[in-house]
Amino acid sequence: MPELPEVESLRRSLEKVIIGSQIVRVTVKHPKIVSSSGTTRVPNLAKVVEFETDLVGQKIIRLTRRAKNIIIELDSGNCLLVHLKMTGQLVFEPLDNSLQKVLGGHPIEESESSLPNKHTYIIWELDNGALFYNDVRQFGYVLFYSSYQAILDDGHFGTFGLEPMDEQFTADFLAQKLKDKKTPIKTLFLAQSVVVGLGNIYCDEVCFEAGILPTRMCNTLTKKETKKLYESIKKIIPKAIGEGGSSIANYLLGDGSRGNYARYHNVYGRKGKKCFECNSVLMSTVLAGRTTVYCEICQK
DNA sequence: CGGAGTGTTAGTCG
């Protein structure tokens, strides 16, 4: 899935076109997408009915983000919680050309010309266009909640750490959280439990920027090293958002254009290639089940 | 054609 910068980029693009839009009709083509967020999802038809009926007539008033989730807030207070996981995609197609088409998340070629298509699982017909939830691997979900508070009560954000741009996220906070953890630093970042938003790409990029091996055990990191990791997160995340998020060349920006951040990748996807800094061959290993690329010279 | 690999994370197991 898109990581935090890609999700935030999509949120910003969608915000420009669907705030104030009224929902005219909703169609759920795959019950499990709206049934729950678990891995083993039992299609729940009651949820589908709720999803298709309760939304009609409501206006979208706000789009927010928490970690890699997008929350669509409606005028009744009801909320939709969208998680794109690995291959989810949101597309807004306007009724007329006074508005821009918005396409973000996983690239699905068919969605650029044909909507709905075989990967479309939810359609919201709006008074100014249509919004589509598409998902190739169907890991993602869109959940209906009666209120924002209901999302919190459900514990959905319960295990999340701080947003990287939250002012409470400080070098001291990070150091405090890491000092007793007996797990590789990348594994900890991927868990989202201390700071949210870093996925496989940005973990590797942050570690390279900081000069720290992703395999380093958290409890062996010095104060200075922790500070470097912190500064790398604070540098890379906003820069990636500024570049439209898009982490890999064919990730799509909110407006459907290709992202720019990939050009800044130092290690992700570069296993066996030469380090831009020292020219040595980049190594790779597996951490938390994920391919991990690093430079054994530049990172200690 | 077979097998490996893919941007996530919930659930399970030790």
Add this chain to the structure above:
DNA sequence: CCGACTAACACTCC
């Protein structure tokens, strides 16, 4: 409670 592993699924690339 922690940490490690796997499953959910479709598709692409060797």
